[in-house]
Structure formats: structure tokens, C-alpha cells
Amino acid sequence: MAKMLRAGVMGLGGISGVHLQQYSQAEGVDLVAGADLRPAAVEAAVDKYGITGYADWRDMLDQADLDVVSVCTPPFLHREMALEAMSRGVHVICEKPIAASTEDAEAMAEAARTSKALLMIAYCHRWHPTILKTKELIDDGTLGKPLLYRCAFAGWIEFADNHRAVKSMSGGGALMDNGSHAADIYQFLLGKIANVSCRAGTRVQAMETDDEAVMIFEGENGCYGEILVGYSLPGDHTEFKIVGENGVLRLADYFGGPVKFQPKGSGDWIDHAITPGDRFEGEFANFLAAVRGEAQLISTAETALHIHRVVTAAYADAESKGVAVPR
Ligand SMILES: NC(=O)c1ccc[n+]([C@@H]2O[C@H](COP(=O)([O-])OP(=O)(O)OC[C@H]3O[C@@H](n4cnc5c(N)ncnc54)[C@H](O)[C@@H]3O)[C@@H](O)[C@H]2O)c1
Structure with a gap:
């Protein structure tokens, strides 16, 4: 034994x-x-x-x-x-x-x-049943070439008294905490991220770190992505969608499934049942x-280091505030 x-x-x-x-x-x-x-x-x-x-x-x-x-x-x-x-x-x-x-x-x-x-x-x-089923539908060619990834993990969680509110303890707020999950899901499904742009700020709670962030990026495979995270938004905004050349993959319920696929040119959604399990x-x-x-x-540690670099680059871009619109 x-x-x-x-x-x-x-x-x-x-x-x-x-x-x-x-x-x-x-x-x-x-x-x-x-x-x-x-x-x-x-x-x-x-x-x-x-x-x-x-x-x-x-x-x-x-x-x-x-x-x-x-x-x-x-x-x-x-x-x-x-x-x-x-x-x-x-x-x-x-x-x-x-x-x-x-x-x-x-x-x-x-x-x-x-x-x-x-x-x-x-x-x-990486072990979440809906993500594992999504991976199957990418790996078997159902989705085709990936074009657009969208993941929102946003809602209301009070973190003002938490380590997540202190930059030196956490490295960042909502984007480092939950955005890193969303970016790692992208990495698991579709590969590495090549470049990022971001807005991240402290909007509502008394925190040193971001309580809301939006990151857009391009994968090394050319897929565009968008990640939305927040601790201070009323309502639940959990959303997950990937668009590929062959159609759209969507999770109506991120936690429960099924994984829905709408083939290109069709108005119908095909439900792919998940294998029940616990991440x-x-x-x-x-x-x-x-x-x-x-x-x-x-x-x-290698895959997690890539995600750390993605989030850190996003924070650096958020500081720059992008290109100002002429008035
Ligand atoms: N995988 C997930 O979905 C998930 C979910 C929640 C938290 N996390 C991660 O887990 C980590 C902890 O988060 P949490 O929400 O459990 O935080 P927490 O504040 O609830 O717990 C942290 C614990 O560490 C203890 N601690 C602090 N310094 C210590 C020390 N020097 N020696 C021993 N214990 C010490 C604290 O007393 C506390 O009990 C973070 O990195 C967080 O991002 C991951």
C-alpha cells in the first residue's frame, strides 16, 4: 500500500x-x-x-x-x-x-x-466542470479559431477590511484576486496572453486597491479578450462567453452549466451537459x-507567473489612462 x-x-x-x-x-x-x-x-x-x-x-x-x-x-x-x-x-x-x-x-x-x-x-x-466541458468543445474543433473571449466575475463583496484592500499584502484588488482567475481560465483554454490594456480603480469601497477593473487583451493566438471584475457592483454580473469561427460558446450558468453552443448561421443553442464534479x-x-x-x-508556478505578469502589466497600463479624447 x-x-x-x-x-x-x-x-x-x-x-x-x-x-x-x-x-x-x-x-x-x-x-x-x-x-x-x-x-x-x-x-x-x-x-x-x-x-x-x-x-x-x-x-x-x-x-x-x-x-x-x-x-x-x-x-x-x-x-x-x-x-x-x-x-x-x-x-x-x-x-x-x-x-x-x-x-x-x-x-x-x-x-x-x-x-x-x-x-x-x-x-x-481549471477543474471546474463547465470549464472542462468548454475545453473539450475547443479541443475537438467545435468552436474553431477563437475570436473573442469575455469573462465577467463581478458583483458585491465587502473587502475594505481584508488583505485584498492592501496593495503590499495582496499585490492588487479585484483584478489580481478574481481577474487572475479569469485570465488563467483563458490561458488554460486558449493559451498565453500577448498584450493588455486596462482601467482599474477604487470606486466605492474604502480600499487602497482596485474594486473595479476592465482589462482587454490579445492572446498570442490573435484572439481578443475582455475581463470585467468588481467587488462593488450591485447585482451579480458573472458572464462567460467565447466566440469562434464556427459559433458561440456560452455559459448561461457559470457554476451549473450546461455549456451552450450556437453554430454559426443558426439561431438555435445546443446544450452540452457537463460531467458533474467539484473543482x-x-x-x-x-x-x-x-x-x-x-x-x-x-x-x-510557471503558468501562475504568466498570469502575475499579465495582471501587473494591466495595472501599469491603467496608470497611464490611455489616450485622452480631444475636447
Ligand atoms: N482559489 C480560490 O478560489 C480562493 C478563494 C479564496 C481565497 N483564495 C486565496 O487564498 C489566500 C487567502 O485568502 P483568504 O480569503 O482565505 O484570507 P483570510 O484572511 O480569510 O485567511 C488568511 C489567514 O492567514 C492567517 N495568517 C496571516 N498571517 C499569518 C502568518 N504569518 N502565519 C500563519 N497564519 C497567518 C490569517 O490569520 C488568516 O486566518 C489568498 O491568496 C486568496 O487569494 C483563493
Whole structure:
């Protein structure tokens, strides 16, 4: 029987619930430890999962004899935590975005290239059932040459007191947080992004970072793209569409499916049913299989570094405000 993998989690806030749950239900994994600065967060995880809790993540690495660890802290801590774990031979699944600065993102990608320990960046939408079905319809030629990509992840979330509101902790607001998901979905489906333009600003909430952003771009394959994100918009604006030479792919319900396809010249929509599943289950299955040497990582430090560069370039363009219209 394969060796049980001893798992721990650094940072026991919002997203850690997914990591704790996935480890606790995965076969061949023993969830043994968790660390957080906040005693209440440690206590809650200890009570729920029967793990050993730590106030200091370095003590956890020293004492818990981990094989795999999750980094679930704000982005400015990702580099220090991930690289320390990897230097001890512990495989890492680190939350997105990869880091808060380009220097950190590049250091993490370099470590991933040279270390024996694996580093996955948790861009979970790569395992989302509607995205997987969309990928099938692109890869089998149904869509044809891609012409236009549009993804909106926008609505209302209060983040004024959150790490996402502080540039040095997060690297950016709505565009770095949710726009990076939308850009990574493009990368997963259609390839790398060649150039970007952007408007990003702080419109409503008391934040240092952007609470609304619109990014347009061109893929290396010539496809034009548009990403709209926001924390401060009334209503839900989740929208996903790709237009290709052969027709239009659209998700009427991003989370539930089906994937709809309208062939060129037809008014009818064909529904493609999704294979039911859970993006986090898929993500952890890939990470654990890669750790066991049975699969390649699907979301890597390299792909996440590309997304960091895309978002950083978009912020730089947003500063310039484009070409002023003559009055
Ligand atoms: N994949 C997704 O869909 C998804 C969803 C939510 C969050 N995230 C990502 O997960 C990361 C964390 O976000 P969150 O919403 O869970 O944040 P959060 O603020 O809810 O949780 C972060 C936790 O880290 C702890 N922490 C901070 N400094 C620490 C330190 N030095 N040692 C130990 N613990 C420390 C905090 O006390 C807190 O409990 C971010 O990178 C975010 O972008 C990803």
C-alpha cells in the first residue's frame, strides 16, 4: 500500500476550509496539522479535524513531519512559506495569486524549476466542470479559431477590511484576486496572453486597491479578450462567453452549466451537459497524484507567473489612462 501522506495547512482563514476538507476526505492522506496567528482559527480547526494546532508555521514544519502542505495566507506570505517548505522537501499547494510582487513570483517559479518538491498554484477553475466541458468543445474543433473571449466575475463583496484592500499584502484588488482567475481560465483554454490594456480603480469601497477593473487583451493566438471584475457592483454580473469561427460558446450558468453552443448561421443553442464534479476535488486529486508521481501538475508556478505578469502589466497600463479624447 502507498505511504500515507502527512498533510498540514498554513493559514486557517477563509479558503483553508476547502484545503482541510479536501485532505480530510482524500484517500491515503493523514491531515495532521494547521497553523495560524489567530488562536481562534487554530482552535476551530483543531476542534473540527482533530489536528495539532500551531501559532507559528515554522514550528509546524519543524515538528509535524509533513509530506504536503497548503499555503492559505495572503499573497505577500506565499514566497516565504512555500520556499521554506520546499527547502525541507515538503510538496506545496499554494493559493492563488502566486505572490504580491513580481520578485516573489519569479523566485517561486525559479524554486519550482529547481526543487525536487512540487509547487502547485491553486487556480481551481481549471477543474471546474463547465470549464472542462468548454475545453473539450475547443479541443475537438467545435468552436474553431477563437475570436473573442469575455469573462465577467463581478458583483458585491465587502473587502475594505481584508488583505485584498492592501496593495503590499495582496499585490492588487479585484483584478489580481478574481481577474487572475479569469485570465488563467483563458490561458488554460486558449493559451498565453500577448498584450493588455486596462482601467482599474477604487470606486466605492474604502480600499487602497482596485474594486473595479476592465482589462482587454490579445492572446498570442490573435484572439481578443475582455475581463470585467468588481467587488462593488450591485447585482451579480458573472458572464462567460467565447466566440469562434464556427459559433458561440456560452455559459448561461457559470457554476451549473450546461455549456451552450450556437453554430454559426443558426439561431438555435445546443446544450452540452457537463460531467458533474467539484473543482476543488479535481484540484486536490491532481496535486496528490503529482506528489505520488502519477500525474503532472496542471496548474504550475510557471503558468501562475504568466498570469502575475499579465495582471501587473494591466495595472501599469491603467496608470497611464490611455489616450485622452480631444475636447
Ligand atoms: N482559489 C480560490 O478560489 C480562493 C478563494 C479564496 C481565497 N483564495 C486565496 O487564498 C489566500 C487567502 O485568502 P483568504 O480569503 O482565505 O484570507 P483570510 O484572511 O480569510 O485567511 C488568511 C489567514 O492567514 C492567517 N495568517 C496571516 N498571517 C499569518 C502568518 N504569518 N502565519 C500563519 N497564519 C497567518 C490569517 O490569520 C488568516 O486566518 C489568498 O491568496 C486568496 O487569494 C483563493
